[in-house]
Amino acid sequence: TWSAVPAGPPDPILGVTEAFKADKDSRKINLGVGAYRDENGKPYVLNSVKKAEQIIESGQPDKEYLPITGLAEFTKAAVKLAYGGDSAPLAGNSVAVTQAISGTGALRIGGAFLGRFYPHAKTIYIPSPSWGNHTPIFRDSGLEVKQYRYFDKKTVGLDLAGLKEDLKNMPEKSIVLFHACAHNPTGIDPTPEQWKEISEVVKEKQLFPFFDMAYQGFSSGDFSRDAFAVRHFVAQGHQVVVSQSFAKNMGLYGERVGAFSIVAADPEEKARVESQLKIIVRPMYSNPPLHGARIAATILNNQKLYQEWEGEVKHMANRIISMRDRLYNNLVALGTPSEWGHIKSQIGMFSYTGLSQPQTKALAEKAHIYLTADGRISMAGLNGHNIDYFSECVSKVVKG
Numbered sequence: 453t454w455s456a457v458p459a460g461p462p463d464p465i466l467g468v469t470e471a472f473k474a475d476k477d478s479r480k481i482n483l484g485v486g487a488y489r490d491e492n493g494k495p496y497v498l499n500s501v502k503k504a505e506q507i508i509e510s511g512q513p514d515k516e517y518l519p520i521t522g523l524a525e526f527t528k529a530a531v532k533l534a535y536g537g538d539s540a541p542l543a544g545n546s547v548a549v550t551q552a553i554s555g556t557g558a559l560r561i562g563g564a565f566l567g568r569f570y571p572h573a574k575t576i577y578i579p580s581p582s583w584g585n586h587t588p589i590f591r592d593s594g595l596e597v598k599q600y601r602y603f604d605k606k607t608v609g610l611d612l613a614g615l616k617e618d619l620k621n622m623p624e625k626s627i628v629l630f631h632a633c634a635h636n637p638t639g640i641d642p643t644p645e646q647w648k649e650i651s652e653v654v655k656e657k658q659l660f661p662f663f664d665m666a667y668q669g670f671s672s673g674d675f676s677r678d679a680f681a682v683r684h685f686v687a688q689g690h691q692v693v694v695s696q697s698f699a700k701n702m703g704l705y706g707e708r709v710g711a712f713s714i715v716a717a718d719p720e721e722k723a724r725v726e727s728q729l730k731i732i733v734r735p736m737y738s739n740p741p742l743h744g745a746r747i748a749a750t751i752l753n754n755q756k757l758y759q760e761w762e763g764e765v766k767h768m769a770n771r772i773i774s775m776r777d778r779l780y781n782n783l784v785a786l787g788t789p790s791e792w793g794h795i796k797s798q799i800g801m802f803s804y805t806g807l808s809q810p811q812t813k814a815l816a817e818k819a820h821i822y823l824t825a826d827g828r829i830s831m832a833g834l835n836g837h838n839i840d841y842f843s844e845c846v847s848k849v850v851k852g
């Protein structure tokens with residue numbers, strides 16, 4: 453029956469983990485997938501999460517189905533975290549929201565909703581480069597995917613002029629995806645001033661902004677600062693849509709906790725939009741998983757736990773920053789050719805090193821160090837035990 457089914461390629465990021473697992477060398481390092489690791493290279497379960505689980509357990513909760521749009525205590529708190537406590541559309545009860553199967557599921561619901569109801573365009577523009585899953589998610593949602601300029605190879609920074617020019621050349625009312633913070637894979641975000649300029653062009657061209665917020669807190673360790681772009685666009689009157697993930701900032705990867713929200717014009721429009729979100733969700737998975745949403749809701753709605761969580765996110769962000777400093781200092785001290793300032797200036801989980809595909813390959817084959825073919829490294833995979841070995845190997849490979 454399936455003789456005509458061709459073998460598909462592995463996921464370019466998750467495939468790196470497979471290669472890493474197959475390597476038996478004790479020095480091996482996995483810098484592929486963007487999942488936080490502690491000082492000893494181990495997965496990290498946040499204390500705030502453990503405490504939330506104890507609180508949940510002590511209430512002896514049932515395992516009934518959630519409503520189609522999920523746990524209301526969670527979705528309400530999630531949009532407050534994204535839009536801010538003083539957000540006008542939240543105060544005006546005009547934000548439609550549904551719980552989602554983490555960030556990926558939120559993007560998928562968003563793509564499906566826009567594909568079905570956005571009247572002005574069926575094309576979404578994503579940055580070049582972007583997270584590898586964006587293209588298939590939106591394509592499978594029925595949208596056409598195109599790119600806009602984002603990364604400037606020469607400066608290893610943001611190509612603001614190219615980005616703005618591309619926005620200006622899009623058909624009016626096109627859909628544009630922005631990474632709200634901690635751009636994956638480059639680690640390069642617009643500054644607040646640059647976001648303001650981008651917002652102006654979006655307004656001029658009446659473009660439709662879709663924010664993917666998968667790393668709130670991971671850029672600066674501060675939830676409000678990382679939400680600047682979303683909140684500025686909303687304050688400027690853009691009717692944004694936002695996908696949120698709690699995989700990274702709460703370390704809830706496998707629990708699949710996320711939300712998708714739409715700023716509507718008023719409560720009546722919000723109600724109509726939300727009714728259609730339900731109709732999209734129902735035939736896909738009926739209703740979302742319960743446990744992770746309970747954890748996130750417990751943390752978000754408990755002041756003490758929230759503060760502890762904030763501290764833990766700061767700790768993760770700071771550990772990554774300290775690894776950036778050490779990597780930069782090591783590479784310079786080893787006399788590694790080229791400019792490495794971008795290692796320190798980039799933010800979030802990733803660094804776009806500029807290592808070429810042959811160099812990346814050599815690192816895997818000669819040094820048991822695994823990263824994605826585009827030269828991206830997950831900074832969280834580095835720690836005090838492996839950073840010197842990693843720096844020496846990179847230096848050797850660059851010297852050739």
Ligand code: PLP
Nearest residue numbers: 554555556583636664666697699
């Ligand atoms: N968007 C971006 C930019 C990502 O890097 C990720 C991956 O972590 C996601 C969305 C969605 O991840 P998840 O589905 O695990 O929340």
Ligand code: TYF
Nearest residue numbers: 463465466484485486585636
């Ligand atoms: O870019 C990353 O590493 C994260 C994790 O199919 C991830 O976003 C990678 C690939 C994938 C799902 C999640």
